[in-house]
Amino acid sequence: MRLELDDDQRALQASVRALCAEHFPLERTRTWTDRDSFDRRAWRTLAELGTFVMTRSADEGGAELATVDAGLVYQVLGAELVPGPLVAAALASDLIDEVGTGQLLATVVERPADGQPAVLRHLGLVDVVLVLDAAGIWRVEPADVDARPVTSPLDPTTPVWLATRLPQGERVGDAALAARWRQRGDVLTSALLAGIAVKVIEVAVAYAAQREQFGRVIGGFQAVKHLLADGFARAEVARAAVDAAAVTIDEPGGGPDGTAAARAVAGARVVAARAAVANSKTAIQVHGGMGFTWEATPHLYLKRAWLEENVFTTPDEAAELVARTLTAGEAA
Amino acid sequence: MRLRDSESDSRFRKEVRAWLAGAVSDLGPAPADVDDWAARRAYDRRWQSRLQDAGFAGIDWPRAYGGRGATPTEHLIFLEESAAAGAPDLGVFFVSQLHAGPTLIAEGTERQRAFHLPKILAGESVWCQGFSEPGAGSDLAGLRTRAVRDGDEYVITGSKIWTSFAFVADYCELLVRTDPAAPRHRGISWLIMPMDAPGIDVRPLRTIEGESEFAEMYLDEVRVPAENLVGAENDGWRVAMVTFSFERGTAFVRELLDAMSLARGLAAIARRVPRGTATAWDDPGIRRDIGTVAAELDALWALTKRNVSRAEGDGTDGGGPVPVAGGSAFKLSYAEALHHLGEVTMRVLDRYAISLDDLAGAVDLPLGRHLQGQLHAFAISIAAGTSQIQRNILAERVLGLPKER
Numbered sequence: 001m002r003l004e005l006d007d008d009q010r011a012l013q014a015s016v017r018a019l020c021a022e023h024f025p026l027e028r029t030r031t032w033t034d035r036d037s038f039d040r041r042a043w044r045t046l047a048e049l050g051t052f053v054m055t056r057s058a059d060e061g062g063a064e065l066a067t068v069d070a071g072l073v074y075q076v077l078g079a080e081l082v083p084g085p086l087v088a089a090a091l092a093s094d095l096i097d098e099v100g101t102g103q104l105l106a107t108v109v110e111r112p113a114d115g116q117p118a119v120l121r122h123l124g125l126v127d128v129v130l131v132l133d134a135a136g137i138w139r140v141e142p143a144d145v146d147a148r149p150v151t152s153p154l155d156p157t158t159p160v161w162l163a164t165r166l167p168q169g170e171r172v173g174d175a176a177l178a179a180r181w182r183q184r185g186d187v188l189t190s191a192l193l194a195g196i197a198v199k200v201i202e203v204a205v206a207y208a209a210q211r212e213q214f215g216r217v218i219g220g221f222q223a224v225k226h227l228l229a230d231g232f233a234r235a236e237v238a239r240a241a242v243d244a245a246a247v248t249i250d251e252p253g254g255g256p257d258g259t260a261a262a263r264a265v266a267g268a269r270v271v272a273a274r275a276a277v278a279n280s281k282t283a284i285q286v287h288g289g290m291g292f293t294w295e296a297t298p299h300l301y302l303k304r305a306w307l308e309e310n311v312f313t314t315p316d317e318a319a320e321l322v323a324r325t326l327t328a329g330e331a332a
Numbered sequence: 333m334r335l336r337d338s339e340s341d342s343r344f345r346k347e348v349r350a351w352l353a354g355a356v357s358d359l360g361p362a363p364a365d366v367d368d369w370a371a372r373r374a375y376d377r378r379w380q381s382r383l384q385d386a387g388f389a390g391i392d393w394p395r396a397y398g399g400r401g402a403t404p405t406e407h408l409i410f411l412e413e414s415a416a417a418g419a420p421d422l423g424v425f426f427v428s429q430l431h432a433g434p435t436l437i438a439e440g441t442e443r444q445r446a447f448h449l450p451k452i453l454a455g456e457s458v459w460c461q462g463f464s465e466p467g468a469g470s471d472l473a474g475l476r477t478r479a480v481r482d483g484d485e486y487v488i489t490g491s492k493i494w495t496s497f498a499f500v501a502d503y504c505e506l507l508v509r510t511d512p513a514a515p516r517h518r519g520i521s522w523l524i525m526p527m528d529a530p531g532i533d534v535r536p537l538r539t540i541e542g543e544s545e546f547a548e549m550y551l552d553e554v555r556v557p558a559e560n561l562v563g564a565e566n567d568g569w570r571v572a573m574v575t576f577s578f579e580r581g582t583a584f585v586r587e588l589l590d591a592m593s594l595a596r597g598l599a600a601i602a603r604r605v606p607r608g609t610a611t612a613w614d615d616p617g618i619r620r621d622i623g624t625v626a627a628e629l630d631a632l633w634a635l636t637k638r639n640v641s642r643a644e645g646d647g648t649d650g651g652g653p654v655p656v657a658g659g660s661a662f663k664l665s666y667a668e669a670l671h672h673l674g675e676v677t678m679r680v681l682d683r684y685a686i687s688l689d690d691l692a693g694a695v696d697l698p699l700g701r702h703l704q705g706q707l708h709a710f711a712i713s714i715a716a717g718t719s720q721i722q723r724n725i726l727a728e729r730v731l732g733l734p735k736e737r
Binding site for chain 1: 333334335336337338341405408595596599600603613616619620621622623624626627628630631632633634635637638640641642644657658660661664665720722723724725726727728730731732733734735736
């Protein structure tokens, strides 16, 4: 057992963080709201680092790293609020090499039950839509999707579309691959959320350490300190859970059918989603009036967290999954 | 990172599991009366003797002092397997094993070590903790119990509170003020006080759980040999911090594993608690609540493994204490999770949340330990540094925010 980052993993995170600071500074990415404004060159730079193909074999252009390494990188991408279809890129690169290299963008969506509308993120940006259902993975051309954009998206840096129905498309992956995508999608999304949970407290601590009221910095008041300490603890717990889940799916019996992996992945989903949302709210509160402004950054973390928590398995669904593992083996 | 055991850890786990299966099987049940201290002591000692005979006593202590010298990971495996086997926890030896022993190893004299460590390992001596006072709880450095030097003795007068195991203790780790004129933190000393010394009056304090594990302790001119000083005179605050560093390490691992077992038990109970025409389990809100709290406990198990990995360092120096950030984050989050588990328990049991013992008869529910656990959550959020103190520690020592004073 060893559940702590090693020097290579810290270096990997540092290099991704440095790339994000150069190519995805928040003051720029917050205006990347559509196809015209989205910086595809920055995206390709991120792809060229191997971000989306980390876990693929060397033959396939990957770095043969573990899921946990991908999770560590996605924690940084979450922390830096990198826009774009990040998780979809890591999944779709299994099937489409050009997605891995950043030349093409893809979005992944679960096919809703009959008659229910589908939520597609980044539809106007992507070159391919991949639809998951019980039978497998289906490739659909974006132009064939009858969808309308949401005019005031909750997360201003994640454009979303509503489609009344999705075309069947061409089958490009089997049900087993779809199940693995859901599992990896859950872990990587949880990693984005854990990254938000960590970063947003750093942002709030930095603010509390310099903002003065009553003649002293507000970070000296227990009412503020305790909010931040709670946030720090939530983030520590969340990233430990996410790393453990990622490790679990790489170890023997860690496939989508394994109970231990299912529980670890679902549990991380619950904890990371809550940490990201709660910590973002803490950051807005600590920023006071500034936190309530559009110009300040904390609301961007909260809105991203709100959006990401409902992608793939939602926290409610995940909690139910965890509960069911507690009584596994008993009659239903 | 990896969660599976290394080859040597896997061998160790098999060895522990095999031994536990046999050792637990004929141990017999723990004393039914929690206030029967003689029986509790005898039971815990029987288990400690078995641990010692098998070479598991002082599992994480250095070999030079009679311990096994296990790595932090092996220690964790031992605790995990012990919980799974239903083996006894430290019981009345909590203070001697987790506080006194490690503190003497770090700060004691050779003579103190030679005298006390073998007794602690054999389960022959029980220690209690004499740190808190009626006027010095979270503000421990405000303690006022005086120790005045008289020849080669200290004469001690004052009072202590929350003195767990005082009724069965042979020794007390005692914090006293030896220099009232010095700044608060610099006039404190750490003493070993034999509990049979004249002038000690121990009175029981019943807790909200119904037990009398706590005590008040009044000290009236108690004479303790000066050689019982641990560390230098007036350096006791630093020694106390060393003591705490052991407590904030793996002290709550067994607790957490037992709480995870409570969550599983709660799911089973939910399937039996009547609700309308069905059971509590048929309510999706209840299932989500149980799943959420189980996820919180699982996440704390992951954080425990992270903390242990950090304590292990690169594996070359036998491991150190769990760093403050992880220790306090764990303590704080664990307290929150236990209170959450308590709230979910109340919702599951609903109108049957009525008894600290198991219910039998018309409604047959093994709910006793679940409601006890709900009360026990307060022990975790108050003892060993309240949640508010943990938040101060995190904010000041980890996040670098200004100190309170």
